[in-house]
Amino acid sequence: MAYGLGLLKGMWVTLKHTFEKKDLVVQYPEQRPVLQERFRGTLCFRFENCIACNLCVNSCPNKVLSLDVVKAEGSNKRKLMAYIIDMQYCMYCNLCVESCNSSALYWNKEFEKSTFDKESIKITYERPRYMDELEAQREAEKERIRQEKAQAAASAKKDAAVGIETPAGPSIAEQPKEILTELAGSEENITLLLQVLSKNTVTHDKLLKMIASDMEKAKKVALALVQKALRDSNEGGKE
Numbered sequence: 001m002a003y004g005l006g007l008l009k010g011m012w013v014t015l016k017h018t019f020e021k022k023d024l025v026v027q028y029p030e031q032r033p034v035l036q037e038r039f040r041g042t043l044c045f046r047f048e049n050c051i052a053c054n055l056c057v058n059s060c061p062n063k064v065l066s067l068d069v070v071k072a073e074g075s076n077k078r079k080l081m082a083y084i085i086d087m088q089y090c091m092y093c094n095l096c097v098e099s100c101n102s103s104a105l106y107w108n109k110e111f112e113k114s115t116f117d118k119e120s121i122k123i124t125y126e127r128p129r130y131m132d133e134l135e136a137q138r139e140a141e142k143e144r145i146r147q148e149k150a151q152a153a154a155s156a157k158k159d160a161a162v163g164i165e166t167p168a169g170p171s172i173a174e175q176p177k178e179i180l181t182e183l184a185g186s187e188e189n190i191t192l193l194l195q196v197l198s199k200n201t202v203t204h205d206k207l208l209k210m211i212a213s214d215m216e217k218a219k220k221v222a223l224a225l226v227q228k229a230l231r232d233s234n235e236g237g238k239e
């Protein structure tokens, strides 16, 4: 009986909408459609946020994204020269945006992408001129923080040698915003990471040392901790 009632209810909704006098057609292009807040139009890229980690490329099922990366002169650092989005193959699944920890990918509402030549659908973000200067500033800031830490560690060692007890150094939560962003990416990830570390002082101290000695390794560990916390919360939600 319950099955029959459900069927009748469904048919009633269909019938109601069939005879409803509601203007559902938009006279496009004279009239513009009202787009919802989370509408996915065109995938966009923020060059200055990208750390060339390749996570988005690996998460894309349709090989839409590609990075043109070279080795920076005099170091082993990866230098992003161009970011290419071949929109013709994109299926708007959002996996790339979700995988990017640096908020370098986002959607705008631009949906009119018809062209006479499919190659022109491809979007190439060339490396902007200001990137070299911006990266140099970031490196200088990192170096300054590294030096401050090294000095603090050296003076703590000196004090310990003469028997003066020094207070513990700044915790990860007290690190500058740039360090936390580099470590975990988004605000959400930073909050998750700090929650995990607040419950485990051993991991906290190890990661703190790693930040000072090997930032790349620290980033990998932080990412693994965030991903584990996400998995745990998802599994907890399912139970």
Ligand code: SF4
Residues within 6 Å of the ligand: 043, 059, 060, 061, 062, 063, 064, 065, 089, 090, 091, 092, 093, 094, 095, 096, 097
């Ligand atoms: S939305 Fe999906 S298909 Fe499109 S680029 Fe991102 S991951 Fe690839």
Ligand code: SF4
Residues within 6 Å of the ligand: 049, 050, 051, 052, 053, 054, 055, 056, 057, 099, 100, 101, 102, 103, 104, 105
């Ligand atoms: S995941 Fe984000 S930061 Fe990493 S390469 Fe892609 S856009 Fe850049």
